[in-house]
Amino acid sequence: MRSEWIKFWSLRAPVAALAVLVVLNGGLAAMISLARARQWDGGAFDPVEVSLAEILMTQIAAAVLGLIVINAEIGTGAIRSTLAAIPRRSRVLAAKVVITALTVLVTGTGAAALAFVVGHAVLVGQLVPTAGLGDPGVSRAVLGAGLYLTVAAVIGLAVGVLVRSASGGVAIVMTGLLIVPIFANALPEAAARWILKFWPSVAGLRVISTTPDANLLSPWAGFAVMAATALTLLAAAFLNFRRRDM
Amino acid sequence: MLELRGLTKRYGDVTAVDDLSCVFRPGRVTGFLGPNGAGKTTTLLLALGLQRPDAGTVRVGGRRYTALDAPMREVGALLDAQAVHPNRSGRDHLRALAAGNRLPVARVGEVLERVGLSAVAGRRAGTFSLGMKQRLGIAAALLGDPAVLLLDEPINGLDPGGIAWVRALLRELAAEGRTVVLSSHLMSEMEQTADHLIVIGRGRLIADTSLTAFLDRAAPxxxxxxxxxxxxxxxxxxxxxxxxxxxxxxxxxxxxxxxxxxxxxxxxxxxxxxxxxxxGSLEEVFMSATASSTDFTGHASAPVSAVSGVPGGDPVRSARGSR
Missing domain, CATH: 3.30.70 (Alpha-Beta Plaits)
Structure with missing residues (x-):
């Protein structure tokens, strides 16, 4: 664990990814909040969801962070030094998962709180409904956003183990987490509907919503879909990592 | 002591290591010699548990490597000096490895001192010359003060001063009673440093003998x-x-x-x-011993063919180049 901790903080890339995560989260929260407030036509408006919606995009920073944590070693061959020093590979991978997840959970929840505050500040100046931190569901949504980012990082890490190349990993993560949901509406209606309800990175987003929607999953059910996906990938990553020739 | 028994590793149709059995003993520098592609590195990867053998076992002091709790205390290895993250400092690289085996942080400073990198250890490893990376790799191998040292081509990229230093260090480590394995395709290097030779070609054992006996036997x-x-x-x-x-x-x-x-x-x-x-130099002896084992099937008696230059291709070239 301490070994992985040192490795994590002795490189610039993971630290940079964390910084990007926080900055993008705040910045996008302001932009999305402003845009959505201006488009508001008096219909349903979930101020919490609006101010946290940017995590659909910033999860890429979290996922890339997960990728970096494993790829920094596989890509440079340093994984051999690591595994020669610690032949129990499951321990190595578990330590990476724990360090990454904890770091992103703390940073991601902080970034989500920042986004909420920024989004709130923007929304207050517009003629739209707003919510305070104490309102029902708000703290769950902020914590949920942090969890969402954490799960994204774990998915990135698992993909990084399964796909050895960094560019391939980024492509898969981008497509799976971001591009499929964005282009879902271009698909036939049934497929689009299914994706918007069950696709892990979309279903997971329900956790930041404070308004129930009969067409979609409940917040925690949606999050469970995403978490289950991450756990499946992680299990595959463990199996692969334990057996593979390095 | 490092013990291989019936070690076999196949990659698809290619058998990289073929039923290899030998013992690397303490208190001497054992040259692990073979042309490129003979299976030296694969053998080391198998020994370190980085790859799984298709058959056979590797034992370090009687135990399986992967069963060791703090393997760096038993075996120190330098596989590929380039295999460090370029953006991590040399010191952090060692700190992370030390932490992985619960070694005291003070060891990092000690080994950096021993390999002469103390002054530059705070720099990113990517800025190191190949020679400095070799020293860093040797430092990592020494970190756990191990009884067995496996060094794969440790003199690559070192300047003459560095080469002399590595030779002296290896002799010193062997004199301390450690098992020192020096893997190389540079025959001249063996002549200078090794006491004992284990020669392989095409993954098979060709010779397991003292350096002088090897010369006497094969060098007319x-x-x-x-x-x-x-x-x-x-x-x-x-x-x-x-x-x-x-x-x-x-x-x-x-x-x-x-x-x-x-x-x-x-x-x-x-x-x-x-x-x-x-x-004949060790190069020639080596050529004669492995000519039939290299992928190029050469002709006639070895000392002659060694100079006409063909069998084994690579080792001949690199051996020459090293002179």
């Missing part, structure tokens, strides 16, 4: 002949000698005693400018 003593007549080699061949040209000028002659060559020169009124005994 020849005579270096220099003469002013370019036609002399033909006469030597006609008299039953086997002759080959030496790059520095002159010919190496096998199968004819010195007095025979002298008489031949006298009867032909040829001036001999040199007639001296010369033993």
């Amino acid at each position: 003593a020849g005579l270096l002949v220099r003469a002013e007549d370019p036609g002399f080699p033909a006469a030597l061949s006609a008299a039953g000698g086997s002759v080959r040209e030496v790059p520095e000028g002159g010919w190496l002659v096998f199968g004819l005693p010195a007095y025979e060559i002298g008489r031949l020169a006298l009867t032909r009124r040829i001036v001999l400018t040199e007639l001296s005994p010369r033993r």
Whole structure:
């Protein structure tokens, strides 16, 4: 664990990814909040969801962070030094998962709180409904956003183990987490509907919503879909990592 | 002590290591020698548990490597000096490894001192020269003060001072009673450093013997002949000698005693400018021992073919290049 901790903080890339995560989260929260407030036509408006919606995009920073944590070693061959020093590979991978997840959970929840505050500040100046931190569901949504980012990082890490190349990993993560949901509406209606309800990175987003929607999953059910996906990938990553020739 | 028993590793159709059994003993530098592609690195990867053998076992001091709690205390390895993250400092690289085996942080400073990197350890490893990376890799291998050291081509990229330093260090480590395994395709390196040789080709054991015994067995003593007549080699061949040209000028002659060559020169009124005994170098011995095992199936008796340059290709070139 301490070994992985040192490795994590002795490189610039993971630290940079964390910084990007926080900055993008705040910045996008302001932009999305402003845009959505201006488009508001008096219909349903979930101020919490609006101010946290940017995590659909910033999860890429979290996922890339997960990728970096494993790829920094596989890509440079340093994984051999690591595994020669610690032949129990499951321990190595578990330590990476724990360090990454904890770091992103703390940073991601902080970034989500920042986004909420920024989004709130923007929304207050517009003629739209707003919510305070104490309102029902708000703290769950902020914590949920942090969890969402954490799960994204774990998915990135698992993909990084399964796909050895960094560019391939980024492509898969981008497509799976971001591009499929964005282009879902271009698909036939049934497929689009299914994706918007069950696709892990979309279903997971329900956790930041404070308004129930009969067409979609409940917040925690949606999050469970995403978490289950991450756990499946992680299990595959463990199996692969334990057996593979390095 | 490092013990291989029936070790076998296949990659698809290629058998990289083929039923290899041998023992690397403490208190001496064992040269692990073989042409490129002979399976040296694969053997080390198997020994370190980085790859799984298809058959056979590797034991370190009687135990399986992957069963060791703090393997760096038992085995120190330098596999590929380039395999460090370029953006991590040398010191952080060692700190992370030390933490992984619960080694005291003070060891990092000690090994950096021993390999002479203390002053630059805070720099990113990517800015290191290959020689510095080799030193960093050696530092990592020494971190756990292990009884067994596995070094894969540790002198690559070192300047002459660095090479002398590595040789002295390896001798020192062996004198301390450690098992030192020096893997290399550079035969000249073995001649300088190793006490014992384990030679493999195509993943199979070719020789497991002391350096001197290996030389005696396979290096025929020849005579270096220099003469002013370019036609002399033909006469030597006609008299039953086997002759080959030496790059520095002159010919190496096998199968004819010195007095025979002298008489031949006298009867032909040829001036001999040199007639001296010369033993084949380890390179040549090695070529003869592994010629049949390299992927190129060479011809005829080895010392001759070694200089005509073909069998084994790579080792010949690199051995020359290293002179």
